[in-house]
Amino acid sequence: MKFTEEHEWLRIEGDVVVVGITEHAAEQLGDVVFVELPETDQEVAKDDEVVVIESVKAASDILAPIDGEIVEVNTMLVDEPGKVNDDAQGDAWFFKMKPADLSQMDEMMDEAAYKAFIG
Amino acid sequence: MSDLKRTGLYDIHVELGAKMVPFAGYDMPVQYPLGVMKEHIHTRTSAGLFDVSHMGQVLLRPKSGDVADAALALESLVPVSLLALKEGRQRYAMFTNDAGGITDDLMVANRGDHLFVVVNAACKGADIAHMQANLSDMCEIEVIEDRALLALQGPLAEAVLAAIAPVAEMKFMDVAIVGSDFGDLWVSRSGYSGEDGYEVSVSNDQAAAFARALLATDGVEPIGLGARDSLRLEAGLCLYGNDIDETTSPVEGAIEWAIQKVRRNGGERAGGFPGADRILNELENGAARRRVGILPDGRAPMRAHTLLFADETSDTTIGEITSGAFGPTIERPMSMGYVTTEHAATGNTIYAEVRGKRLPATVADMPFRPSTYKR
The missing domain is CATH 3.30.1360.120 (Probable tRNA modification gtpase trme; domain 1)
Structure with a gap:
């Protein structure tokens, strides 16, 4: 698993990359009450805003961590946004991407580095 | 910090x-x-x-010893009947300004020989100064620290x-x-x-x-x-500073239920509070806008300062959300805000602009969840 400074995690699963937010991020957001997912089969560029997530506190965006195509979204989160708080790094993934260039993940943090990053 | x-x-x-x-x-x-x-x-x-x-607690002790004098004095600052407030009872009130806006909302209790007043934290300095400036002839003003x-x-x-x-x-x-x-x-x-x-x-x-x-x-x-x-x-309760403030009147804010007949036109003690001209007129003729409950049709919360429109395309706003959040008990997002009176009817569909999109919502009665007060 790789981690970004935007508190996303990325996991390679066959030829796609699964993306979610970290438990730390979910805890900071507080109870999640709304998730708006992107359309599938669309090309996105790194740092495009692809997901809107609203907690009891505020709205925030999730950015595409790499270039590629959104191939699947986790529609369960639309009906059960609270899953993000229950299982952020497991069942509550947000979308799967077909990466344009996997080497974009090379510079990302591993789990130890992410733990150091969040202190 | x-x-x-x-x-x-x-x-x-x-x-x-x-x-x-x-x-x-x-x-x-x-x-x-x-x-x-x-x-x-x-x-x-x-x-x-x-x-x-953090809220302000203040006692108003009548110099005459008669609590009615403290009630009458405070009535000069609020459009509420306090003379009728019985011993052992509390009532909701609001301080108004000369323009008919609301400078704070408060609770007033009659404790037999004096009044006990609770005001909002953010306003308490100004409220206390306001009472000291206007009530000192009639009352000892004791700030409880x-x-x-x-x-x-x-x-x-x-x-x-x-x-x-x-x-x-x-x-x-x-x-x-x-x-x-x-x-x-x-x-x-x-x-x-x-x-x-x-x-x-x-x-x-x-x-x-x-x-x-x-x-x-x-x-x-x-x-x-x-x-x-x-x-x-x-519970449909307004938060001072968000849903009511110096620019909103009690009628616009839909809290005119707190203004008893005796302080309205034709009443024994009609007027006699700051902004009475405007507020008495609005009590009879209505105001141009109104605070209403708003239930988003979808799941996206509509938060404070979100602009409201009559339809999906018009450029002219009809109002603004003043509070919005997810309601854990009603299990859906909820908001309150101001709309022009022609759009304020319960059941009316309006549109809120959220992240550039016009999302439908419905004007709704409040409270969103029935209150359980022991009356």
Whole structure:
């Protein structure tokens, strides 16, 4: 698993990359009450805003961590946004991407580095 | 940050693991480890303890010794009948300005030989100065600095507090001074959550022990400002500074129910408060805009300052959301805000612009969740 400074995690699963937010991020957001997912089969560029997530506190965006195509979204989160708080790094993934260039993940943090990053 | 004031319960908040935030000049708990959603639900199903010590507590003692004189004096600042307020009862009121706007909302209690007033934290300095400037001829104005204020809200509140002091017989908006192991408690059966419950003023030197005794009782959890906001919003209660302020009149703010007939045109003590011309006129003829409940049709919350439109395309706004959040008990997003009167009818569809998209919402009656006051 790789981690970004935007508190996303990325996991390679066959030829796609699964993306979610970290438990730390979910805890900071507080109870999640709304998730708006992107359309599938669309090309996105790194740092495009692809997901809107609203907690009891505020709205925030999730950015595409790499270039590629959104191939699947986790529609369960639309009906059960609270899953993000229950299982952020497991069942509550947000979308799967077909990466344009996997080497974009090379510079990302591993789990130890992410733990150091969040202190 | 260092100039933030602390309430007498600060150490308890920190000990309980609260996330502290600046609020109205105080360092206050926004949530505890339970989290906003569970704190909200807990208050509705058991009992929640809130620290509201940042609010202002003031006694108005009539120089004549007759509480009616204090009531009449305060009536010169609020459009509410206080002369009719019976001993042991409390009433909601609002300070108005010469333009008919609201400078704060408050609770006024008749305690026999004086009035007890509770005002909002953010406004208390201005409110006290306002009362000193206008009421000093008739009243001694005593600002209470040595007492904390706690709210215990929810279906278990009565049983929990009745184990400490004789409060079970009180009805909604009754007030009493009752003895306890924690000294005299100034109790009102009221609150701001839409639940039955109490607000209790307790001396600072007993406040921590009193709070610990309540928290040691089964079913009582500490509740932060986050859940306080979603609770009051589900209950349709307006928050001063968000939903009403100096630019909104009581009629626009839909709180004219607090203005009794005796202070309206044709009443025995009609007018005689700041902004009376405008407010009396609006009471008869309505205002151009109105605070209403708004339920988004979809799941996206519509938060404060979101602009409202009559349809999906027009450029002209019809109003703005003033409070918006997810309602944990009603399990859907909810908002309140102002719309022009022609769009204010219950059931009317309006559109809110959220992240560049016009999303439909419906004007709805409040409270969104029926309140459970013990009347």
